[in-house]
Amino acid sequence: MKELSLNILDIAKNSVKAGAKLCKIEIIEDEETLTLRISDDGCGMTEEFLKNVTDPFCTTRTTRAVGLGIPLLKLEAEQTGGSFKIESRHESKYPDSHGTVTQATFYKNHIDMTPLGDVISSVVTLIQGDPQMDFEFVHTLSGREIRLDTRELREVLGDEVPLDLPDVLVWIRGNLEEQYRDASL
Amino acid sequence: MTVRELQQSCGFEAVCLPDPDREISGCYCGDLLSWVMGRAKSDQAWITIMTNINTVAVATLCDVSVVVLSENVAFEDDVRNTAEAKGVNVLRTPLPTYEAAKKLSELI
Numbered sequence: 001m002k003e004l005s006l007n008i009l010d011i012a013k014n015s016v017k018a019g020a021k022l023c024k025i026e027i028i029e030d031e032e033t034l035t036l037r038i039s040d041d042g043c044g045m046t047e048e049f050l051k052n053v054t055d056p057f058c059t060t061r062t063t064r065a066v067g068l069g070i071p072l073l074k075l076e077a078e079q080t081g082g083s084f085k086i087e088s089r090h091e092s093k094y095p096d097s098h099g100t101v102t103q104a105t106f107y108k109n110h111i112d113m114t115p116l117g118d119v120i121s122s123v124v125t126l127i128q129g130d131p132q133m134d135f136e137f138v139h140t141l142s143g144r145e146i147r148l149d150t151r152e153l154r155e156v157l158g159d160e161v162p163l164d165l166p167d168v169l170v171w172i173r174g175n176l177e178e179q180y181r182d183a184s185l
Numbered sequence: 186m187t188v189r190e191l192q193q194s195c196g197f198e199a200v201c202l203p204d205p206d207r208e209i210s211g212c213y214c215g216d217l218l219s220w221v222m223g224r225a226k227s228d229q230a231w232i233t234i235m236t237n238i239n240t241v242a243v244a245t246l247c248d249v250s251v252v253v254l255s256e257n258v259a260f261e262d263d264v265r266n267t268a269e270a271k272g273v274n275v276l277r278t279p280l281p282t283y284e285a286a287k288k289l290s291e292l293i
Contacts, residue, residue: 001219056242057271068246071239072219 001072003117004036004106009125010069011038011102016130018042018100022151023126027119027139029108033082034116036073037103044090044098053086073104080110120176123148124169131164137176146179148172186293188251188274191230195288197253200260200275201268207250212289214282218243225249230289232282236260244273251275253289255282 001007008025015023020042028035045053052058056071074084082105091098106113123137127150134154139146150163153172161168189205191197213225214232218239225231225247232253233240241264244252251274254260260275268275278285 002217006219056239057245057267068219068222068239068242071242075218075237075239 001076001114004034004076004114005117005119005122007069007073007076007104007114008036008038008119008122011073012122012126012135013129014069014102015040015042015100016126016133018044020099020133022134022136024136025123025138027116029139029141031142032107032109033105034108035103035105037101039099039101041099044094044100045088046090046092050086050088054084070102073102076114077104077106079112080107080114082106082110120173120180123176124173127172128164128169131162141183144183146176146183148176188230188276191251191289191292192276194292195278195285197276197278200254200277201265202274202276203269203272204250204274207274209250209289209293211293212286213249214286222246232285232289234258234282236264238264238267240264241268241271241273244268245271253278253285255280255285 012023012025015038018040020040023038023040026037054071054074056068058067077084084104086102088100089098123135126135134150136149137147153163186209187205188202188207188209191209192199208228209230210228212230212232213221215221216233216235218235221231222243227248228250230251230253231244231249232255234256236254236258240252254275254277257277257279260277
């Protein structure tokens with residue numbers, strides 16, 4: 001995709017679909033690499049499905065026979081000389097510890113590196129789309145950390161305040177923007 | 186013009202032609218698969234240098250009539266087999282994308 005932030009949206013939507021209560025989005029950067037890791041506690045995938053998950057002709061979609069979210073992320077990572085892996089435990093075998101971890105590592109200085117793009121908007125869009133679900137976002141930039149955890153927001157706001165209220169979303173966006181400004185100082 | 190006619194009149198190499206009688210109604214050029222996915226239209230010829238399995242998936246999704254590989258890019262056998270199985274026509278030419286598109290536009 002044109003920006004990695006769109007891949008984040010796409011992969012995190014799989015967590016939503018898998019019925020996850022919590023989806024953790026991590027971006028870990030150093031001088032050379034950027035690793036994107038999305039983990040959830042959703043239903044997970046069976047071993048059979050997991051084997052074929054990077055094949056675009058294997059998909060959970062019912063409206064069409066092609067799913068490109070994971071295959072494209074893998075391609076984008078590999079195009080920079082990076083790597084991709086996905087691990088999953090299906091609820092049928094792991095009733096107490098199911099979920100999926102998708103991880104892609106990119107070499108940032110490669111000419112075919114996809115720019116990260118507007119991550120803040122992706123996080124806000126995810127919260128807005130599924131306000132009952134919890135998201136933990138952590139972006140580590142050479143030691144500095146930008147983070148947002150909807151579980152902490154809920155603790156402060158109380159359970160009766162939905163996270164998709166315009167004021168809450170504006171606050172989340174502002175808070176992340178401020179953290180990014182501070183981190184770049 | 187059909188895919189077979191394009192192949193013959195341009196001298197493009199037939200990588201696989203499971204459905205040679207499909208009509209070509211236009212052309213789209215692009216290599217960023219996620220971008221092409223939302224833009225290439227049914228029955229168009231799609232000119233690209235991307236040759237992995239995802240290319241076949243995008244071709245299926247957009248229902249293009251043929252994928253034209255420009256610059257003689259290598260196309261792996263297993264990808265070709267998938268294209269064949271999914272009914273995706275694939276042609277190849279040494280021409281760069283612009284030149285290939287120009288040739289195509291003279292014919293349609």
